[in-house]
Amino acid sequence: MRRLTISVDDDLADAFEALVQANGYENRSEAFRDLLREKLGQQQLTEQPHGPCVATLSYVYDHHERQLAMRLADMQHHHHDLTVSTMHAHLDHNQCIETLILRGETGAVRTFAQALMAQPGVTHGQLNVVPLTLHSHH
Ligand code: NI
Structure with a gap:
């Protein structure tokens, strides 16, 4: 110090x-x-827009929206290399909130997060990207 x-x-x-x-x-x-x-x-x-990163992505969605819950899960399986974990909470009768921890090449993480947020019925999407090489001294 x-x-x-x-x-x-x-x-x-x-x-x-x-x-x-x-x-x-x-x-x-x-x-x-x-x-x-x-x-x-x-x-x-x-x-270094293509360096390694970790990120959190949060969004709200309506699980009554046709096929949406399945589509979101399918997308996460398809990008299992980027998806570290997913936390899901049921907000009320219709609404769910999900928070994903993502990890990988920053461009790929952004593209995947954008694709999830762009799904019809997904709202309040927010991505927080943390570059990993900042912590290389650990
Ligand atoms: Ni739910």
């Missing part, structure tokens, strides 16, 4: 302090580390 001393404008310092408070960080260092990791992760995904 190294200590960094940085100087920022008053306005920026106030905004940072507000962000720390609003997001419930215990200290500024953890808030700054998260901002930096997010930026580095984005940069890595831009520079």
Whole structure:
């Protein structure tokens, strides 16, 4: 661990302090580390769009929609190399939520996630991609 001393404008310092408070960080260092990791992760995904990643994909769907549940399961089987796990919860009489952990080449993961989210009856789809090589020192 190294200590960094940085100087920022008053306005920026106030905004940072507000962000720390609003997001419930215990200290500024953890808030700054998260901002930096997010930026580095984005940069890595831009520079190496085909590197390895892990990702979570969540979406809501209506299991009464014709064939949809089966189609989603079929797609996951077809991409079993990318699908690490699937968690399913029944929200009410009609609605289900699924969260998938995906792992693989970033482009392939994105394409697969997009195909799932694009299915008619699938809503609120959201993909969070985490580049893997950031953690190569482990
Ligand atoms: Ni269900």
